[in-house]
Amino acid sequence: MIAWTIYVTFAGAIVLLVLPRVFARWLALLTAIAGFAIGVATFCQHDVDLAHFRTVVRVPWVPALGMNYHLALDGISLTLVLVTGIAAISAVLFSWDVTDRANEFFFWLLLVVGGSYGVFLSADLFLLFLFYELVIVPKYFLIAIFGSTNKEYGAMKLTLYSFFGGALVFLGIIAIYVTGGSLDLNQLAQFQFTPQLQSWAFPILFLGFAVLAGIWPLHTWAPTGHVAAPTAGSMLLAGIVMKLGAYAGLRVAMNLFPQGFQMWRTTIAVLAVVGIVYAAAVALRQRDLKFVIGYSSVSHMGFVLLGFATANVFGVSGAVLQMFSHGVIGALLFAVAGRMIYRRTRTRELDALSGMNLSRALPFAAFTFVVASAASMGIPGFSGFAAEITILIGAWKSYPLAVWITGAGMVLVAAFTLRALKRSFFDVDLANTAAAPPEMEPITIPEKLGAGLLMFATLAVGLYPKLLLDRIQPAVEAMRFLK
Amino acid sequence: MSYLELLKLAAPEAIVVVIALAVLTVGLTSTRAKALCPIVAAIGTAVAIGAVLMLPPHANLFGGMLVISPLNSLFKIICLVLALVTVPLASSEKSLRNPGEYIAVLLLGAVGLMLLVGSEEFLMIFIGLELLGLSLYVMAAFDKSDVRSAEAGLKYFLFGSTASAFTLFGISFVYGMAGTTALAAIGQKLAAGPVQPLLAVGIVMTLIGFAFKIAAAPFHLWAPDAYQGAPIPSAAFIASGSKVASFVVLGKIVLIGFAPARGSADWHAMLAGWSPMLAVLAALSILLGNFVALAQANVRRLLAYSAVAHGGYTLLGIIAGGRDGFSATLFYTSIYAVTLVGAFAVVGVVRRESGGDDLQNFAGLAGRSPLLAASMSIFLLSLAGLPPLAGFFGKFYLFSAAFRAGGNHGLLWLVALALFGSFVSLYYYLIVLKVIFVDQRSSSTPQPDQSNAGAARTSDFNVSTSLDLFSRITVTVLAAAVLFLGLMPQTLAARILASLP
Numbered sequence: 001m002i003a004w005t006i007y008v009t010f011a012g013a014i015v016l017l018v019l020p021r022v023f024a025r026w027l028a029l030l031t032a033i034a035g036f037a038i039g040v041a042t043f044c045q046h047d048v049d050l051a052h053f054r055t056v057v058r059v060p061w062v063p064a065l066g067m068n069y070h071l072a073l074d075g076i077s078l079t080l081v082l083v084t085g086i087a088a089i090s091a092v093l094f095s096w097d098v099t100d101r102a103n104e105f106f107f108w109l110l111l112v113v114g115g116s117y118g119v120f121l122s123a124d125l126f127l128l129f130l131f132y133e134l135v136i137v138p139k140y141f142l143i144a145i146f147g148s149t150n151k152e153y154g155a156m157k158l159t160l161y162s163f164f165g166g167a168l169v170f171l172g173i174i175a176i177y178v179t180g181g182s183l184d185l186n187q188l189a190q191f192q193f194t195p196q197l198q199s200w201a202f203p204i205l206f207l208g209f210a211v212l213a214g215i216w217p218l219h220t221w222a223p224t225g226h227v228a229a230p231t232a233g234s235m236l237l238a239g240i241v242m243k244l245g246a247y248a249g250l251r252v253a254m255n256l257f258p259q260g261f262q263m264w265r266t267t268i269a270v271l272a273v274v275g276i277v278y279a280a281a282v283a284l285r286q287r288d289l290k291f292v293i294g295y296s297s298v299s300h301m302g303f304v305l306l307g308f309a310t311a312n313v314f315g316v317s318g319a320v321l322q323m324f325s326h327g328v329i330g331a332l333l334f335a336v337a338g339r340m341i342y343r344r345t346r347t348r349e350l351d352a353l354s355g356m357n358l359s360r361a362l363p364f365a366a367f368t369f370v371v372a373s374a375a376s377m378g379i380p381g382f383s384g385f386a387a388e389i390t391i392l393i394g395a396w397k398s399y400p401l402a403v404w405i406t407g408a409g410m411v412l413v414a415a416f417t418l419r420a421l422k423r424s425f426f427d428v429d430l431a432n433t434a435a436a437p438p439e440m441e442p443i444t445i446p447e448k449l450g451a452g453l454l455m456f457a458t459l460a461v462g463l464y465p466k467l468l469l470d471r472i473q474p475a476v477e478a479m480r481f482l483k
Numbered sequence: 484m485s486y487l488e489l490l491k492l493a494a495p496e497a498i499v500v501v502i503a504l505a506v507l508t509v510g511l512t513s514t515r516a517k518a519l520c521p522i523v524a525a526i527g528t529a530v531a532i533g534a535v536l537m538l539p540p541h542a543n544l545f546g547g548m549l550v551i552s553p554l555n556s557l558f559k560i561i562c563l564v565l566a567l568v569t570v571p572l573a574s575s576e577k578s579l580r581n582p583g584e585y586i587a588v589l590l591l592g593a594v595g596l597m598l599l600v601g602s603e604e605f606l607m608i609f610i611g612l613e614l615l616g617l618s619l620y621v622m623a624a625f626d627k628s629d630v631r632s633a634e635a636g637l638k639y640f641l642f643g644s645t646a647s648a649f650t651l652f653g654i655s656f657v658y659g660m661a662g663t664t665a666l667a668a669i670g671q672k673l674a675a676g677p678v679q680p681l682l683a684v685g686i687v688m689t690l691i692g693f694a695f696k697i698a699a700a701p702f703h704l705w706a707p708d709a710y711q712g713a714p715i716p717s718a719a720f721i722a723s724g725s726k727v728a729s730f731v732v733l734g735k736i737v738l739i740g741f742a743p744a745r746g747s748a749d750w751h752a753m754l755a756g757w758s759p760m761l762a763v764l765a766a767l768s769i770l771l772g773n774f775v776a777l778a779q780a781n782v783r784r785l786l787a788y789s790a791v792a793h794g795g796y797t798l799l800g801i802i803a804g805g806r807d808g809f810s811a812t813l814f815y816t817s818i819y820a821v822t823l824v825g826a827f828a829v830v831g832v833v834r835r836e837s838g839g840d841d842l843q844n845f846a847g848l849a850g851r852s853p854l855l856a857a858s859m860s861i862f863l864l865s866l867a868g869l870p871p872l873a874g875f876f877g878k879f880y881l882f883s884a885a886f887r888a889g890g891n892h893g894l895l896w897l898v899a900l901a902l903f904g905s906f907v908s909l910y911y912y913l914i915v916l917k918v919i920f921v922d923q924r925s926s927s928t929p930q931p932d933q934s935n936a937g938a939a940r941t942s943d944f945n946v947s948t949s950l951d952l953f954s955r956i957t958v959t960v961l962a963a964a965v966l967f968l969g970l971m972p973q974t975l976a977a978r979i980l981a982s983l984p
């Protein structure tokens with residue numbers, strides 16, 4: 001049934017092209033909800049084996065070259081399918097006011113969502129790569145047509161970085177295909193690649209995927225891309241697209257090349273820690289609110305990579321949980337900055353915002369931003385805490401030094417988050433408290449719904465992480481590099 | 484061997500020649516009959532395709548002069564289809580004053596393609612090459628109202644005839660050394676002894692002629708001017724049909740005829756032979772084509788330089804050799820041809836609407852004609868190798884074949900170079916798409932630019948839009964084909980694989 005997430009989303013995208021414009025956003029919302037509902041329904045089924053990457057659909061596609069249309073599901077995929085659904089719904093809700101070329105906008109948006117579902121469910125390497133690359137071009141158009149600040153530059157940079165990663169991945173996949181003689185991920189996971197091949201193919205493949213996950217020093221596309229993108233675009237970028245790279249790195253590079261992974265995992269850990277600290281430090285100096293959030297995304301994705309590098313069940317499960325958590329929190333932060341604030345004030349400059357007394361003008365936005373910031377800082381009770389603490393426990397076993405440095409980095413995260421929070425909402429001029437708050441369009445119902453959904457998700461997982469961890473951990477334990 | 488039997492086996496070629504003459508006659512009878520020419524040509528081509536399907540699966544006449552095999556028949560059909568989709572473009576093009584003559588020459592070019600594809604013997608290949616070449620020279624220079632067209636024709640002719648001379652010179656050496664002109668026999672003769680210097684000269688000379696045909700760097704200099712100056716249908720035909728047939732023949736020559744003189748293009752073990760030579764051509768084409776294309780402001784020139792790069796990718800399969808490599812090359816060149824005809828058709832419509840084919844003429848195309856814009860993005864993204872389009876699968880097939888070939892992944896350097904090239908190429912394709920989808924047409928530009936000599940559509944504007952209908956239908960069909968071949972590559976790839984021994 002889970003396969004229908006892909007079909008429904010692509011069908012919705014195609015129908016959008018022929019539908020009159022007034023229905024565009026409704027159809028997009030309906031499609032996104034349908035995708036999410038299918039994910040939730042699968043989540044609630046108890047007879048699904050989530051510990052192994054079980055085949056859902058398998059149809060011969062290009063038998064001459066051994067390609068199959070092959071979808072499979074385990075706990076990791078399901079978690080990411082869920083976050084895709086959540087991010088998709090809220091992204092549609094937060095672009096409720098798009099009227100210019102609305103059909104086209106939602107068409108590109110649904111292509112990104114559908115392609116992401118495809119990546120998370122593919123069990124055939126060629127199919128996975130097809131969906132992976134399918135996401136690139138819609139992102140370009142979404143940003144270049146509908147974006148703001150320096151949009152053409154941001155869109156092109158993001159696309160070229162993605163495609164550069166894609167070219168590396170392409171080479172790695174060809175190497176796997178030719179030497180392993182198959183494209184089936186489950187079959188390949190049994191195949192013993194020579195150490196010599198693993199030693200060079202693993203870094204190529206992993207780096208190619210990690211570009212999209214925002215690995216330092218190839219992360220620079222992320223802040224510019226996030227800033228240039230329309231709100232829904234940033235939400236999808238932070239919420240889903242960065243996860244594509246991390247997920248594929250785990251599923252393909254690490255799982256197929258365990259020895260290559262062992263050779264390179266210290267390098268990955270170093271890059272991850274540098275990324276966490278560096279991005280947090282850079283975020284501390286930003287003037288544009290979206291840049292702050294953009295760098296915070298890079299910092300949070302550093303945790304995912306650190307979790308991978310630990311190569312133990314705790315670290316990797318935590319990394320998967322962090323993917324979910326950051327997908328929700330990142331989307332929420334961008335929603336506040338890009339839609340709730342920017343649409344009303346027409347500025348994202350922290351200096352300009354600090355004089356506006358926004359906490360009184362937009363109390364709901366202030367509330368949402370406080371929740372999002374708390375979750376982002378890793379306050380207990382929110383998903384960010386659950387994920388990061390799991391990663392750090394895992395990291396303690398492998399790289400104690402990394403935990404110390406990361407701990408210091410988390411102080412920086414708290415610092416820049418609090419700074420952004422204070423400057424944007426709570427810089428109240430005490431001498432002037434009597435002045436009426438500026439007149440602003442009130443927060444609309446779609447915005448409240450979208451924000452409510454995201455806040456609910458981060459709280460639910462934060463208070464009861466077992467909900468997801470119970471499904472993630474068995475799937476992680478089945479991975480080959482742990483044995 | 485009776486003449487009747489010969490006629491039976493050469494029926495498709497004969498039909499196309501007869502149709503070409505018929506179109507010529509129809510075009511001469513009266514001005515009103517001109518509209519009939521494309522219809523007659525289309526029906527005739529369809530009949531010829533039917534005749535190819537009726538051919539027996541295997542036959543070999545006169546020591547390889549006319550070979551009928553599943554592979555040859557398949558590519559005769561592909562060449563005829565490419566001619567068929569070029570015909571509607573020609574009918575929309577108003578600058579071609581005599582559509583009858585033009586279409587007749589086009590059909591004669593198609594006969595050249597069929598002879599080229601259907602022969603495994605040097606003399607016949609050369610005759611096919613010349614017949615094709617002469618038709619293309621005429622087609623390139625056909626627009627008498629445009630000086631660029633004349634320039635395109637002349638350049639193409641001068642370079643082309645020089646290259647033909649090289650090829651003939653090379654063939655004469657090979658004949659001198661091997662004592663035969665049939666490819667299979669040459670292959671056996673060469674296998675008997677070591678490769679002698681004179682033979683090496685012959686091989687190099689022969690290949691130079693083909694490098695010119697496929698516009699591989701550094702023999703690509705004619706391509707930008709021909710692609711930019713020639714009338715749109717001619718440029719499309721040069722870029723598609725001529726390329727497909729050249730790759731088929733080049734593959735046969737080197738893989739059958741020169742098989743013993745192969746050498747090795749592996750990174751660690753370079754060995755003299757044709758494969759290192761082709762590898763160098765491929766590497767040069769990929770680098771030069773992609774980097775020069777970055778700087779182009781004219782879409783047709785951009786397509787020309789990207790064609791140089793694609794020629795380089797396509798060579799990878801031949802260098803890899805074997806059944807796998809050759810079928811990858813054939814698949815790639817076929818889908819490339821389909822894509823490029825489509826892209827040229829879009830350029831043609833835009834040129835008639837806005838009076839030029841520079842980048843800025845495409846500005847705001849998405850608003851004016853969503854269908855054309857969508858089709859163009861399908862073509863360009865397929866060229867860039869993005870899924871789910873045919874070019875993506877084509878590249879995967881091609882590069883994995885090249886990676887597999889050679890000892891210890893010796894061709895890895897070429898594969899990495901090609902991937903780097905396709906990474907670079909995405910930038911300029913995206914620039915075109917950016918102009919189409921993002922930029923707005925500046926209001927100061929007048930609607931049709933009357934001063935442009937090439938677009939001689941001073942008459943009724945409505946007539947040209949109704950004529951464009953054929954072009955638009957062709958564009959849509961081709962875009963659908965590119966999408967279909969991307970989703971279901973099996974339909975073509977399995978056929979090509981099955982037709983190779």
